[in-house]
Amino acid sequence: MGSKYRLLPHLERVFAEIGGETAVDAFSGSGVVSYLLKVQGFAVTSNDFLNFPAVIAAATVQNSSVRLDQDLIDQICGPPADDRDFIQSTFDGLYFTPEDRRFLDSAWSHIDTLKGYRRDLAISALILSAARKQPRGVFTFTDGTKYADGRRDLKLSLREHFRERALDYNATVFSNGKRSRARRGGVFEIPDNTPDLVYLDPPYAPPSDDNDYIKRYHFLEGLSVYWRDVTIMENTKTKKLEKRFTPFAYKRTIEDALLRSFEHFADAGAIVLSYSSNAIPGAARIRDLLGKVKPSVEVIAIDHKYSFGTHVAAARRDVSEYLFIGRD
Known part of the structure; x- marks a missing residue:
């Protein structure tokens, strides 16, 4: 923001x-x-x-030093490793198309097998894909048609986004000689x-x-952990997460x-x-x-x-x- x-x-x-x-x-x-x-x-x-x-x-x-190799990117973008459907069922009709929600579940079926920086890179690419695909980049509303202005980010599928964002994140990796x-x-x-x-x-x-940053970015926060150890406010239209207090807000x-x-x-x-x-x-x-x-x-x-x-x-x-x- x-x-x-x-x-x-x-x-x-x-x-x-x-x-x-x-x-x-x-x-x-x-x-x-x-x-x-x-x-x-x-x-x-x-x-x-x-x-x-x-x-x-x-x-x-x-x-x-660690990057995502092309074979792993292809695997994450390929068929799912299991039949999980948490995102598809929990966010049915919200934010993304059914195909995009299936991809998020499928991608996580592969990401769950990763460790270390490869896992961090894959999750980061998934987060940025979701942020780019969501009009205005925030998750405070559910009707994206109001902001569907024809720009490329909204036309790409999340699978296509992920392929591009994974390469983008690969390009950021470098060492400055410090820890x-x-x-x-x-x-x-x-x-x-x-x-x-x-x-x-x-x-x-x-x-x-x-x-309240959680109100704006709750979907990205949940996506980063596949909604494990977080509480969804089921009575909210946007399925937001419980607010975490910060005195700065x-x-x-x-x-x-x-x-x-x-x-x-x-x-x-x-x-x-x-x-x-x-x-x-x-x-x-x-x-x-x-x-x-x-x-x-x-x-x-x-x-x-x-x-x-x-x-x-x-x-x-x-x-x-x-x-x-x-x-x-």
Whole structure:
């Protein structure tokens, strides 16, 4: 939702100026910033409290050499290894065609036999395939015909998507000579709290309602574990998962959560925080909070467009994206 890809040139310059050997990306999301840090030569700890971002980071940041060979891609795209039908029956009539839902079950019948980075890569390719095929990339609605605008991503079958996305993920794999790691957990539980650089990109607390990532990405989260050890809210039309509380998503708890994050990384070389001008608290308050642990705080405002979709006609919202840079 945040389209951090557009901010990468700015982040690259900031990270290069800070320098160092080790970095933490505490809210990794799509993993694009963790990957940038790896490209820039850091040993990266990539973290998220959801499972599917942790899988993506394992495949692209922690993994330095393993790829999916063509025979395995063909096998996953071939006939099913068993007769499982969980996705077909649970999501009957939702999100995808019957053929696409059959493919997801079939793909998982093969993925279940994989281990290590091959499993991470295959799950990542499946996640990205589902996100690309779903109009707007989120799973808060069930009628996709409203957004069926004829773009290629919506025309491809999920099987065709998977073949392309598997090759895309293969192309991301490289070694920078450092050892990186991907983990799933809360920001306050990250053990590497004295790196040279910490990047924080928490959910932005809106002035009203909340910023619930599970509501938007529940299908991707479930898909990443084949809905094992998660609870589907059966009474919901979208079959979403139970909400997992995060203090960053609510205006009543965001200030304390930010301060606790800054305190957790108080001994890091530098703290870089991304935050939006249309969220709570405002820039002045965040600067005060970061200043409690880092005496020097620089604020950079970047004009930014948030894309609420995956195509050129999607509605966009002009805001400023702030980069707060705290140093000793």
